[in-house]
Amino acid sequence: MNLFGGTINKLEQSLDYATAKNNAISNNISNADTPGYKSQEVTFKSALNDALSSSLQAKRTNEKHIPFNSTQNFPYRIATNSNTTYNHNGNNVDIDKEMTELAKNQIYYNGVVDRINGKFGSLQTVIRGGS
Template identity: 30%
Template sequence: MSGIIGNIVTDIGGKSLDALWKRASVISNNIANNDTPGYKQKYVDFESQLSNALSNNTLSESQLDEIKPVIKEYDGTYGANMNGVDMETQLIELTRNQLQYSYMERSVHESLSMLLSAARGGK
């Protein structure tokens, strides 16, 4: 992933940005299918995988490479047309995801800025 220049923090940040981008796409697809009969609401599983990998405090770059966002389906139905989209929840999740993306983007930028500063000898 990052090789010599980066570090595990920026690698995790990059992976998180990818997962958040995918989540935004899945949520948007859920919203677009709000009126599609029989559609099952989907979600992205990423944080649980990352948490499990970090739990033993020995996460390597090769282990991090194996962690990928996975799209899963919710069970059950919510709407009158028997589709699985809960619009209120999806709009809240979309907003939450946008905030998380902005925060993570800032964090990765700051981490890379610190690496650049270090490479320039603190100048």
């Protein structure tokens, strides 16, 4: 039985995504002057499209066959952008883009945290009997 209807789990996965994105952006910013460094990004849309396209229903005709279900919990990937170079030293980190992405990710993260706080606030109200 899922006590919270999966909402808390999805919000937790959203926080994991935002954390992974923040780590990738932080690595990019800290390596902005490293010669040959290639920027990384966390992709969600392509991983989601892959998961949706591979969700064909398949039937096992024998219990010894390998099951078709996927065990991937988080639909995001970390990809390295290796086909561009912005600087003379082979580095492709655009600091303005990274700072913009960092600000967007912080807004997203704060929104998810606010939603989790609201969910737990509702649970506290229920536990206290509506007071």
